[in-house]
Amino acid sequence: MTDEQELGITKSKSHETGEWYAEVVQKAGLADYGPDGMSGFIITRPRAYALWEAVQSYLDSRFKQTGVQNAYFPLFIPKSYLEREKDIVEGFDPEVAWVDRAGRNELEEPLAVRPTSESIIAPYLAQWIRSYRDLPLRVNQWTSVVRWEATETKPFFRTKEFLWQEGHTAHRSRPSARQEMMRRLDQYVDTYEDLLAIPVLRGAKPEHDKFPGAETTTTVEALMPDGKSVQGATSHYLGTGFAEAFDITYTDENEINQPTHTTSWGLSWRALGALIMTHSDEQGLVLPPTIAPTQAVIVPIWQSETKAAVLEYAGEIEETLAAADVSVHLDDRDDRNPGFKYNEWELRGVPLRIEIGPNEAGEKTVTLVHRPDGESEMASRENLVSEVTTAFDRIYAKLYAAAEETLNSNVRQAMSRDELLGTIGRHGGYVQTPWCGEEACETAIKDEIAAEIVMVPLEEEGIHHGHSCAICDNPATKTAYFAKSYWNTASIIILHCR
C-alpha cells in the first residue's frame, strides 16, 4: 500500500456514515482500538486527547468562574454503597465491572469500578455540609468511568470506558438548585456552539425518561449528518429526594435541620464524536479553529534555486503568527512534496493552509486556503495576523452555518401519526408533534420506526396548543421532538444512567 492510498478516506459520508466515521478516526490518528481481550476500549492518541484537553480547559474555566471546585474520589465503590443507591434507583448493575481480588487476597466486599460516582460522593457531601454557611457546595471531577455495555463500539460515542466530568451540587432552595441546573446546561450549550461550532437544541426529557430520581432532566441535543440526534450533555435537578436518601442536610439560621436541593450534570467525550462527525468530510477530519491543536500549517513550495528564499520567508511568517498566539506549524520536510503535505494536513483537520512559493516570497504575500471548502485568498505580509484571524473567523462561521442549515432544515412538524412516521422515515431529523404526555404514545412510535422523544421544550412554547396528541387524539399538553437517536432510550442516558 502506498502512503497516498493509506492516507485517503475511502468511505462515503452520506451513504456509509458509520464506516466513514471509523475511517476518519483511525486515519486522522485520533484513536486506535483496544488490544485483544479488550473490545469496546480505545486508545486515545495525542491528536484526539488534545481535543479533549481543549474541551476540559474551556468548560473547566467556566465552571471555576461560577463557583465549582474540582475534587477526586476513588476509582472504586464498595458494593454496599452501590446497593444503598439501588434503593432509590435501579438499572445499571448489569453494566458494572467488579474487582473481587487484589494483592494476594479475595476482598471481603467486592468493589465496583465506578460507573458514575453519586454513591461515593453523596456520603461525603453529607459530612462536609453542616450549616447553611456551607451552601451552595459544588464539586466536580474529571475522570473516566466504566460501563460494560454489550453493544458495538464507536470511538468517543460508545466505549466501555469513557472520559467525562460529573458535577454534584447542593443548595438551600429549589430556585437556587434549578438555576444551577440551567447554568450548567447553558455552559454545555456554549461548549457546543462556541467551541465546537455545533448548534444544538436544548430541552427537557419527558417524565418517563428522566434521570432516575430527578425532578427535571435537561438535555443538549445535536443533530448528526445522518439525521440522528445525539444527546450531548445532561443537567439534572434532583429535588430533595436524593439528599433525603443520603442524609445531605444542613441546619438553617434557626438551627433546624433541612434537606438540601441537589443537582448533577455531566458531559463526556461523546462531544468529540459529535465534533468529528459533524464537520469532517471525505478528505478527512475538519476542525473549527477554536479547537484545532494546530490552527494553521505553512506549506512552502520551492525549486532548488528558490528553496532558501522561500524557507526564510516561511520562517518569518511562522514567527509572526506564533508571536500572535496562532498555533502554527511550518512543514519544511524535504522528502515530501507539497501535494502529499496538502493531503496529509487536510486529513488531520488543520483549518487553514498557508501556501508560500517564490511568488509569495517575492511579493510579500501568502496564499490562505480554507480547509472546509478549499476557498483560497491572497493575504499581505503586512496585515498577516489580522487576515489570518479573519480567515479563522470565516472558517468557523462556515462550519457553524453549514451545521445550522442542516439543523434548521431538519426540524419538521407532524400533526398526525402517519405524518410523523412518514416524515421521520423519509427525512430523519427532528419532528415536532403535539403530544399528550403519555409514554404509551412514544412506545407506539418507537415500536414502528425506532424513533423516540428526545426532548420537549423547556418552556410552554410549542405547537401543541389547541391540538390533540398526534398519536392518541387525547388533548396535547406538550410538544414532543421525535428523532432517531444513536442509541435507544435505555442507553441514551449513558451520560448519567444507572
Add this chain to the structure above:
Amino acid sequence: MTDEQELGITKSKSHETGEWYAEVVQKAGLADYGPDGMSGFIITRPRAYALWEAVQSYLDSRFKQTGVQNAYFPLFIPKSYLEREKDIVEGFDPEVAWVDRAGRNELEEPLAVRPTSESIIAPYLAQWIRSYRDLPLRVNQWTSVVRWEATETKPFFRTKEFLWQEGHTAHRSRPSARQEMMRRLDQYVDTYEDLLAIPVLRGAKPEHDKFPGAETTTTVEALMPDGKSVQGATSHYLGTGFAEAFDITYTDENEINQPTHTTSWGLSWRALGALIMTHSDEQGLVLPPTIAPTQAVIVPIWQSETKAAVLEYAGEIEETLAAADVSVHLDDRDDRNPGFKYNEWELRGVPLRIEIGPNEAGEKTVTLVHRPDGESEMASRENLVSEVTTAFDRIYAKLYAAAEETLNSNVRQAMSRDELLGTIGRHGGYVQTPWCGEEACETAIKDEIAAEIVMVPLEEEGIHHGHSCAICDNPATKTAYFAKSYWNTASIIILHCR
C-alpha cells in the same frame, strides 16, 4: 466540641510527625479517608486537588514546551500483556487488583487495573513508530494507578490508588534518550524547587536498586523534617532492552531496522505529601504563594460604627489585587470574629493575611502578616501590588531558606561503618560515605539500622576518591548517600516499580 477546639492542631511536628501530618491533612480539609471496605484510599478534597492541579499545570506546560504530547490509554490491561512484561521484569503481581467479571459475565481473560502502563503503551508505540521520521516520540498521561500495598496508609505518600503522570519516549540514539532522561529530571527538580519551595538532591539509584530493565535510574530526593528521605520523582533511561522486548523499532535512512532507545519518567501526588510535610507547622498548613490556591486573605476588623468604611476600603483592596492577578479572598463574614478567622486561614495555609481596621482605612494602608512566621509589616495603598508581590517573594524565600538550612545541615560524612551507623542513628538525614558498589555492604547497614543508599551522585564527584569502602574496606568506587527513607527499597520505587 467547639469550633475552636476542632480547628486546632494538637500533635507535635517534631515529636509525633506522623500523627501531626495526618491531623494537618484532615483539619486543613485536604483529604478524608476512604469509606469502610476501602482502607488505603482517600477522598481528595478541593483544597488538595487544587494543589495537584497546580503541579499538573506547572509540569504539563513544561512537558509541552519540550515536545511531549498527552494521550490516554485504557484503565485495564489484559493479563497476557502484563505477563509479556513479566518476562523482562518481575515483582508487582502481588499488588495488582483484578477484574474477573463485568456486565453479567465472567471475562475470558482477567483484566488488571493498571498499576503502571508500560505493557499497554509499548505495543502501540511499536505500531506508531515506523521510520526515523517518527522519532523522537514522546507521550505522557495523567491518570490514577492502583497498587494494592498492604502497609499503612499515609495520605498522598502511600495510598492504594494514587494520581500521577507517566511519560514514555522513544529515540534514535543513546545520547538523545539520555538527554531526555536528564531533561525530565531537571523539570522535576524545578517543580520541587521553584513551585514547592523544596530544595532537593538529584542522583542515580545504585545498580541493584534501579528500575528493573533500566540502564540508569535517576531520582529526586527530598529531606523530610523528621530526617527521612522521600523519593520525589524518577526518570529512567531504559537502553534498547525494553524496545527489543516490545519490538519498538524504526527503519533508518538506509531502510535498516533499528531498536529505539526508550525512557520513562513519573511524578506522583507524593509531591503534595512532601509539600505539606515540609512547610506546615503546629498552626496547620503552610504553603508557598507559588502554589497556594488562595494567596492572600483580607480580614477586616470593625466595630459597628466603623464597619461600612472598613468594608468599603477592604473591597477596594480586594479589587486592586484581583486585577493584578493575585488570588485574594475577602473574608467579610459577620458571624465570625477576626481571631477565629486568623486561626482558620492559618490552618488552611493562606500565605499572606491582610488586616484592615479603621486605622488602615483612614491612613490608606494595610497590615501584611506572613503566615510562616507571623512577621507583620505596614504597606501603603499606593504601592499595594508591588508590596504584596514582594511579601510573596519574601515568604517564598523564607520557606525555601528554612528547608535548605534543614537539608544543608543534614548532609554529613562518615568514613567508617561505626561512624555511619552512629551518625544516621543520632541525626538522621543523609550520610555520604565511600562505597565499593556492592549491594552486600548496603544490606549490612540496612539490617542494622534500616537505612539504605537512596542515591549516588550523577557525576564522578564525591568523597570516595582514594578511600576504601566504609563498610567492607575494599576500594571505594562511588560515594553513597545513606538515609532512612519513608519506605524500604522494595517500595521506594513505588513511582515506577513493577
